[in-house]
Amino acid sequence: MSVILPSLPAAASARVSDVVNTLSEREQIEAAAALHGTPVMLLDCDVIRSQYRALRQALPEAAAHFALKPLPHPAVVKTLLQEGANFDLATNGEVDLVEKAGVPGGKTIHTHPIKRDSDIRHALRYGCTVFVIDNSNELEKFIPYRDEAELLIRLSFRNADAYSDLSKKFGCSPEGALELIQQAHRLGIHIKGLSFHVGSQTADPQKYVTAIRTCGEVFQRATALGLPKLSTLDIGGGFPVHYIDQVPAIQEFCVPIREALAEFPETVDVISEPGRFIVAPAIISVASVMGQAERDGKTWYYLDDGLYGSFSGMIYDHAVYPVEALNNVGEQFPSVLAGPTCDSIDVITEDIMLPKLKNGDLVIGRMMGAYTAASASEFNFFPKAKIVVLNEPTDLLL
Ligand SMILES: Cc1ncc(COP(=O)(O)O)c(C=O)c1O
Known part of the structure; x- marks a missing residue:
């Protein structure tokens, strides 16, 4: 309470x-x-509100899905729901928290690249239908759910300078992503797009630019191979805040990211998964x-x-x-x-x-x-x- x-x-x-x-x-x-x-x-x-608004203003083309992991608190979820935010979930506990707070399942994505069958069912029952994978073993888990689930494939971009390099444990190469898109096509599983996380507390926006451009190449190569068009690019979290060391203000930080995103067709939905920056x-x-x-x-x-x-x-x-x-x-x-x-x-x-x-x-x-x-x-x-x-x-x- x-x-x-x-x-x-x-x-x-x-x-x-x-x-x-x-x-x-x-x-x-x-x-x-x-x-x-x-x-x-x-x-x-009030600080949650102002951080969310600042990020939305700095990066209006990316619908923000708040990643619950840094502070899974009901007041944060409720505040952000009222602000119109979406949510990034990774565990059954997070599913239960947002469900209890009244978040519709359609406003959520499930981004844990490794899930048990029971985790997938728990999220689907709630109404979350977008999941992240980065390997063939995980892809095959979705064969029974191919009529209801859509997938994002996570690419790896290593970042030794981040507080936490989130691409050591998760993510595949561009070639690996193309292979997964082809395998999914054969299995009748819908690949919605690509995702990445450049590392938490990333002070250099060029890390996003490189990742966005690489994803753009995968989008083009998939089209050239005659595969179904990818429609979503998820640029993850990582947006930095000022602890002791100065970081660029969010408006300035997002300028090169916006320029890189402008190279994508307008039909591509861009989303983000901010955690730290909001809370x-x-x-x-x-x-x-x-x-x-x-x-x-x-x-x-x-x-x-x-x-x-x-x-x-x-x-x-x-x-x-x-x-x-x-x-x-x-x-x-x-x-x-x-x-x-x-x-x-x-x-x-x-x-x-x-x-x-x-x-x-x-x-x-x-x-x-x-x-x-x-x-x-x-x-x-x-x-x-x-x-x-x-x-x-x-x-x-x-
Ligand atoms: C998949 C995913 N998305 C988003 C986040 C949130 O990242 P940040 O707090 O750096 O914004 C994390 C953090 O671990 C994550 O693993």
Whole structure:
């Protein structure tokens, strides 16, 4: 059950974190911590709205299917549904979440390249009929469903610079895609088009341009072979956000992508699967100092949240979040922020300047919406942060 707090004032920019430092927001964070305890995460649906709108404006030709994996939360789904978004699902749990939130199956695609027969049936029963494959074994799983399912073939584009290179484990070559299109044709299975993911938090838009152009060549080669026309290009997720290192603004980032897409005939439907870009700026995490010690000239602060909790993305997602004391005033000293567990790996940062903090003082993490709560655990029985929702869509209040 979501908890509703009084609204934060709508942020002028998309980063909820940017508005925290004024007194009233600080007071609201303190109030949330006092009411709910810590660790707690403040999820602002207004930021979800502004991120979605910014991406749609920057890339109007690509219908956005929000990828649930970075933050599978009902308030996010409801907010985006009201904005007119579509959804990218990968598991039965995600199917169940969107179904419960009232998303029509026709607004969804299923993009996990490896599925059990029961997963395919679960999605079809719900009404999701577009699936992703990248190999012949997976293609054959669709023989019994060839009258209801349509497929996208995922191509691989390796990207060592991304936070997460999503083409190591999945995706085929252009030649492999052409072979699959031919095999599908023989089997009477409809191939709708191609998809790819250039890697999560991709800072260079040329990665998309290369992938789009390669897909364009596969479209042309399929036509030249007399195969049925491909009608959809899915350019995946990967759109970057500003953690510590600057990235281009989304409008600027999408200019070369739009130019590459313009080379496709207008009859081709372009879709995208943004995850991180929509949700990363929408959460501020709030933790308390549990205790402290002086070690090697630095003050170690032990928080009630760490790498096994909300900061799990530091391990799984290779992310580094902007972290600071909520009351960040006064002389600053070299400090370390550690998580609560007994494991030595559980250190958020060993190199941070902080004012002298007391036990019970609050430390906030910014840009904490993507791949954080989603992969948090309760190792050592330290409870996961509670998610408190701000500016939730009105029908959820009923
Ligand atoms: C198939 C697929 N689509 C979309 C996404 C979302 O990517 P991002 O969060 O980089 O936008 C992922 C992330 O793992 C994915 O695997």
